[in-house]
Amino acid sequence: xxxxxxxxxxxxxxxxxxxxxxxxxxxxxxxxxxxxxxxxxxxxxxxxxxxxxxxxxxxxxxxxxxxxxxxxxxxxxxxxxxxxxxxxxxxxxxxxxxxxxxxxxxxxxxxxxxxxxxxxxxxxxxxxxxxxxxxxxxxxxxxxxxxxxxxxxxxxxxxxxxxxxxxxxxxxxxxxxxxxxxxxxxxxxxxxxxxxxxxxxxxxxxxxxxxxxxxxxxxxxxxxxxxxxxxxxxxxxxxxxxxxxxxxxxxxxxxxxxxxxxxxxxxxxxxxxxxxxxxxxxxxxxxxxxxxxxxxxxxxxxxxxxxxxxxxxxxxxxxxxxxxxxxxxxxxxxxxxxxxxxxxxxxxxx
Amino acid sequence: xxxxxxxxxxxxxxxxxxxxxxxxxxxxxxxxxxxxxxxxxxxxxxxxxxxxxxxxxxxxxxxxxxxxxxxxxxxxxxxxxxxxxxxxxxxxxxxxxxxxxxxxxxxxxxxxxxxxxxxxxxxxxxxxxxxxxxxxxxxxxxxxxxxxxxxxxxxxxxxxxxxxxxxxxxxxxxxxxxxxxxxxxxxxxxxxxxxxxxxxxxxxxxxxxxxxxxxxxxxxxxxxxxxxxxxxxxxxxxxxxxxxxxxxxxxxxxxxxxxxxxxxxxxxxxxxxxxxxxxxxxxxxxxxxxxxxxxxxxxxxxxxxxxxxxx
Numbered sequence: 001x002x003x004x005x006x007x008x009x010x011x012x013x014x015x016x017x018x019x020x021x022x023x024x025x026x027x028x029x030x031x032x033x034x035x036x037x038x039x040x041x042x043x044x045x046x047x048x049x050x051x052x053x054x055x056x057x058x059x060x061x062x063x064x065x066x067x068x069x070x071x072x073x074x075x076x077x078x079x080x081x082x083x084x085x086x087x088x089x090x091x092x093x094x095x096x097x098x099x100x101x102x103x104x105x106x107x108x109x110x111x112x113x114x115x116x117x118x119x120x121x122x123x124x125x126x127x128x129x130x131x132x133x134x135x136x137x138x139x140x141x142x143x144x145x146x147x148x149x150x151x152x153x154x155x156x157x158x159x160x161x162x163x164x165x166x167x168x169x170x171x172x173x174x175x176x177x178x179x180x181x182x183x184x185x186x187x188x189x190x191x192x193x194x195x196x197x198x199x200x201x202x203x204x205x206x207x208x209x210x211x212x213x214x215x216x217x218x219x220x221x222x223x224x225x226x227x228x229x230x231x232x233x234x235x236x237x238x239x240x241x242x243x244x245x246x247x248x249x250x251x252x253x254x255x256x257x258x259x260x261x262x263x264x265x266x267x268x269x270x271x272x273x274x275x276x277x278x279x280x281x282x283x284x285x286x287x288x289x290x291x292x293x294x295x296x297x298x299x300x301x302x303x304x305x306x307x308x309x310x311x312x313x314x315x316x317x318x319x320x321x322x323x324x325x326x327x328x329x330x331x332x333x334x335x336x337x338x339x340x341x342x343x344x345x346x347x348x349x350x
Numbered sequence: 351x352x353x354x355x356x357x358x359x360x361x362x363x364x365x366x367x368x369x370x371x372x373x374x375x376x377x378x379x380x381x382x383x384x385x386x387x388x389x390x391x392x393x394x395x396x397x398x399x400x401x402x403x404x405x406x407x408x409x410x411x412x413x414x415x416x417x418x419x420x421x422x423x424x425x426x427x428x429x430x431x432x433x434x435x436x437x438x439x440x441x442x443x444x445x446x447x448x449x450x451x452x453x454x455x456x457x458x459x460x461x462x463x464x465x466x467x468x469x470x471x472x473x474x475x476x477x478x479x480x481x482x483x484x485x486x487x488x489x490x491x492x493x494x495x496x497x498x499x500x501x502x503x504x505x506x507x508x509x510x511x512x513x514x515x516x517x518x519x520x521x522x523x524x525x526x527x528x529x530x531x532x533x534x535x536x537x538x539x540x541x542x543x544x545x546x547x548x549x550x551x552x553x554x555x556x557x558x559x560x561x562x563x564x565x566x567x568x569x570x571x572x573x574x575x576x577x578x579x580x581x582x583x584x585x586x587x588x589x590x591x592x593x594x595x596x597x598x599x600x601x602x603x604x605x606x607x608x609x610x611x612x613x614x615x616x617x618x619x620x621x622x623x624x625x626x627x628x629x630x631x632x633x634x635x636x637x638x639x640x641x642x643x644x645x646x647x648x649x650x651x652x653x654x655x656x657x658x659x660x661x
Contacts, residue, residue, distance in 0.1 A: 017561075051486075185361070192365035193372070194636045196595050197629040200617060201373065281492045288494065288599050290618050304498075308603070311498065312506050312513075322498065326491045333490040 042266075045342040052338020055331035062328055066151055069144025073127075076141065090127050131316045133306065142298050143320040147328070149299040153210055154279035157217035158272045164218065165225025166268055170256050172226070173233030187223060195220040199282060200291065208294050213286060217279050225271050232264035266343035273336035277329040284325060300325040355645055362641045369633045370419060373626050374412050402428075419630055429621035430612075436627045440609060446520075447601070447608035451593050453528040458535025465536065466543025471570070473548055481540060488537025493596035497530035497603045515606040527604045531596050538585050546578035580650055590639050594632055 046052055070076075130139035172183040199216040206212040236242065237260065245259050280300070286292045287301030288308075295302075300321045307318025390398070399405045403414065418425065424436040431439065462485075469481035505513035505526055512523040550556060551574055559573045594610075601610035609628060616624035 188361055189365045189368050192362065192633070192637050192640065193369050194594060194632050196598070197369075197373075197633055200613070200625070201629060277490060284492065285494075285595060285599060288602070289614050304494075308498065311502060315502060318498065322495055326495050329492065330487065330490040333486065337486075 042342045046338055049338045049341065051334045052342075055334030055338065058327055058331035059335060062147060062324060062331075063151065065144050066148040070141045070148070073138065073140060075138035090131075130320045131314070133317055134310065139303075139317060139320055142303060143300075143324055146298045146300045146303045146321055147324050149210065149293060149297065150280050150283055150301070150325070150328070153213055153217070153283050153299070154276045157214050157221065157279040158275045160214065160218045161221040161225055161275055162268060162272050165222035166229045166261075168222065169226035169229025169231075170233050170260065173230035174237055174252065174256050174260070187226065191223050195282075199286065200289075208291055210293065210297075213283055213292065216286075217282055220282075221275050221278065224275070225268070228267050228271050229264065232267055233260060236260050236263055270336055270340040270343060273332060273339055277332040277336075280325065280329055280332075300328075351648070354648055358641055358644050358648075362637050365637055366634060367416070369637075370416050370630065371412070373629055373633075374415060378408065402426075419627075424627040424630075425623045427616075427621055427624050429619045430615055430624060436624055439612065439624070440627075440631070443607055443609045443612055446606060447597060447610060449520075450524055450527050450531065450601075450606065450608065451597060453524055454531035454593065455535055455589070457528055458532035459539055461532070462536040462539025463543055465540035466547065467570070467575070469540065469544040470547030470551065478544075481544065485537040485540040485544075488533045489541070491533070493530050493533055494599040494603060496533050497527065497600045500526045500530055501603060513604070515604045517607075523604070527600050527606060531593060531600055534596070535589050535593075538589065539582065542582055542585050543578060546582075547574060550574045550578045590636060594636070 130143060133139055133142070168183065168187075172180050172187075198220050202212070202216045202219065206215070233256075242255055242259060245255055250259065283292065283299055284301030284304060287299055288305045290305075292302050292305075293299045298306075303321035304318060304325065307314075307321065311318045396405070403411060406414075422437060424440070427434050427436055427439060465481045465484060469478045469485075472478050501513050504510045511526050512519060513526075515523045515527065556569075556574060559569060564573065597608065598610035598614055600606070601608045602614055605611070609631070613625065613628045613632075615621075616628065
């Protein structure tokens with residue numbers, strides 16, 4: 001790259017013109033491993049990625065809290081105590097340090113001042129760990145209850161999507177020909193309808209509730225899954241082991257679900273993990289627009305929507321559900337990323 | 351190529367028709383009537399039904415509906431603003447939504463490109479990690495979380511930008527909504543640019559260009575980036591979807607008088623003519639964008655249309 005060295009007559013290469021070829025992909029040290037199964041291999045590659053492990057633990061922690069969280073204090077998710085509304089977070093023990101002591105800063109026209117509604121109302125032995133909302137419901141309990149509802153919806157939707165999309169894609173890819181053309185045209189049309197429109201309209205027609213949201217998610221999310229299943233099927237169906245199985249007299253359904261499915265389970269699991277955050281987001285979005293879970297039940301989305309109404313005056317009401325939801329979506333994405341790389345190390349990093 | 355384009359256009363048109371049919375059927379199934387005012391008696395109600403053509407057989411209503419929609423006559427609003435043509439309602443709102451959407455895409459594209467470039471050029475350094483963390487957060491955290499966070503910190507606490515949208519100061523009050531909407535665009539473009547750039551930078555033709563004495567700016571932008579950006583069209587589809595969904599909530603948070611907030615209002619007040627028209631507009635926009643993306647991609651990358659032909 002030394003331009004001054006270039007002369008019309010002869011060019012004598014200098015050291016800096018040469019560089020070692022990057023041949024990391026071509027030669028690799030042969031590492032000897034003890035014979036180990038595919039899943040163990042996946043596990044080793046997975047734990048090597050820190051972000052994926054962090055994501056996994058976050059999901060476990062939030063999952064456990066969603067199970068035991070609502071039962072950890074005496075409040076219930078729907079129990080109202082109107083005399084104790086809009087109380088700031090107060091945690092026994094930590095309150096002495098000055099944070100979480102139940103005081104909040106109120107902005108008034110003359111400036112801001114610190115008030116403590118617990119002391120003003122003589123509620124000395126009342127503790128709301130995350131505060132209470134405008135109906136005097138405990139936000140701690142409601143946050144974890146909401147996390148539980150959101151997780152149930154997301155996982156149910158993801159599993160149903162997997163079953164529908166996987167079967168559709170596998171069948172379409174396996175039979176090929178006319179079946180494939182017709183099935184793919186249907187899919188193209190279905191894919192042309194924006195998800196937003198389908199979900200919105202469906203929730204207008206059906207009664208709002210958990211089952212409806214799952215159905216709405218089911219109708220929209222299977223397409224991506226079926227594309228992946230079909231692509232994998234096209235890759236595998238001409239291989240020898242399929243031919244061998246057919247020669248031995250196996251029927252189509254046996255080949256599809258017993259021979260090919262176990263070989264493509266990796267990409268399918270990855271896709272399921274990616275569709276869970278989408279489901280959480282869609283549910284939260286629907287609740288925010290007012291089409292979500294009916295009161296007094298709650299989900300993360302409906303909590304955020306409620307907290308939004310007073311988020312400038314009582315910001316502590318919106319923070320817990322938003323943080324839990326953001327962490328949940330983030331960690332599912334991290335886990336999905338990690339799984340994708342662990343299951344298919346040759347795949348392009350994305 | 352002609353055959354491929356024709357096929358794509360045909361599919362798109364058919365999809366639009368299916369959407370119209372689905373919208374129409376779903377709307378028929380909707381609970382509630384637009385005229386459930388207690389003060390109306392049966393004959394008055396029948397008169398109203400006759401006036402809006404709701405007493406005709408279903409299929410006539412449908413054909414008339416399709417014809418009207420394609421003419422751009424979207425019907426009138428029953429509830430939100432009585433007897434106002436919907437096209438008139440949308441007329442003032444669509445430019446606002448498009449402006450904010452466009453603003454968001456531009457911010458996202460520029461920031462995403464810069465972020466992705468930094469990550470690729472400083473591969474495996476702390477810069478790369480920072481860029482990756484930012485883009486993972488951007489992809490996984492929904493836009494309205496950003497919207498709430500921004501409007502609380504920058505809008506309410508620091509008061510740098512207005513918390514709510516005002517028509518008078520449309521530029522300044524568009525900043526926060528656009529930034530919140532742009533996060534997903536930014537993050538996906540950053541991730542994509544990074545992956546493609548790393549691949550391009552390691553390729554043989556880059557080595558050739560470098561050994562010919564091309565260096566610095568020209569090497570990165572003219573030789574590497576141009577090749578890396580060709581497949582970026584593939585990320586457009588999820589971006590459009592995200593912008594549409596995101597705009598509904600973000601418009602509600604910042605009180606923007608756009609199409610998204612109109613749809614939310616219409617849903618909540620059961621104004622089904624407005625819901626049906628907006629769904630149609632959203633679908634039509636979506637289908638047109640997908641069509642353009644598919645055709646563009648076919649033009650740019652011949653492998654795509656050849657593969658489709660062999661399909």
